Amino acid sequence: MSDDFSAKYTNSNLALDALPFDSSLFRGWRLRLQDVEPPLSPGLTLAVLRRGDVVPALIGDTLSEQPGTDAEIFSSVREAITLVAPFVGLPNVMPASFGVVAELNKRQVQNLQITPRQVDRETIKLGKWWLEMNARVYRGVGNSEVGMMIREFFPDLSFWANTTIFGYLLGGGNVFPLKEAELVVAAAIIALGATRQARSHCKAAIQLGNSFHNLDAILGIGKEMSHWSGHRLPQKVDLPKLVNELEALMN
Incomplete structure (x- = not known):
């Protein structure tokens, strides 16, 4: 990735006091x-959408x-960015998108298979379908x-x-099942x-269908990510309490 590309696209929104990438922390x-x-x-990308x-x-x-998982990793990262764009805003996801492009160019990845969502305009017009998804x-x-x-x-x-x-985004996705897509969205919002x-x-x-264990792990890491990126959660997210509330409403 050239310095010119970084300055123009990838680092364009970077704050002057932004913390540098810490390989051991992210690992x-x-x-x-x-x-x-x-x-x-790949969902770790969600923590650095502004980075x-x-x-x-x-x-x-x-x-x-x-090694050998280039297509899988790029597909997962691309889908994660696509899913969370409406929740965190396009200006926040564009630098991350450019970062993906830079890495693809660096690795000379060509002819990447991209399967578009199989949701046509007529299907979108069917209000019953998307209201049911909501x-x-x-x-x-x-x-x-x-x-x-x-x-x-x-x-x-x-x-x-x-x-x-x-x-379209959650209902028409073909990379993650719905429960995983929602977990990606939750992680991005926490971060x-x-x-x-x-x-x-x-x-x-x-x-x-995500387990308490999964959400507990995502919440813990998400809070650390939000602190690292300067977007700390202003209030506590009490997961056991949320589970109890959910059970009460569904029973």
Whole structure:
């Protein structure tokens, strides 16, 4: 990756006081994530969405420990970035995307197979389908008032969220199963430092089939990541309490 490319694309949003990439720190997170089922090492990219400069080093370290998995790693990282873009914002994911491009060019990876989502416009128009996906993700989460307020006062935002986020991105994905996709989203929101949304998406991830062990691991690492990136969670996320709330609402 040339210095010109880094300055123009990958490092364009880098804060002057940003901490440098620490290979041992990120390797420790990767090792801890190997105990999560399914392993979510590529999801570490979510912690550094505002740090595109870290992405090439992160991918490089991962591939050095998992040789021969270039296509799999790139596919997972690309899908993770795509999934979380609406939740954390395009300006935050673009440097990470450019970091992926830089690493692809460095490794001279060509003819990368990219399978687009098989969701056409006519399917998106079928409101029942994407509303059912929304209901599936948030089943038992207990945030119905949020959807009601947004539908009433921000109808365009509500339509976009349901069709694009739940219908197209989460519902049409072909890299991760839905429960893993939601776990990636939850991890990104935790690393972003958004406490209220982190609680909701932890509940969503559990009710979609992720274990308490997985969420506990993601929450612990996510809090460390949010601290490292300067986006510490302002309030505690009490996972056992969230599990109890979820069980009460679903029974």
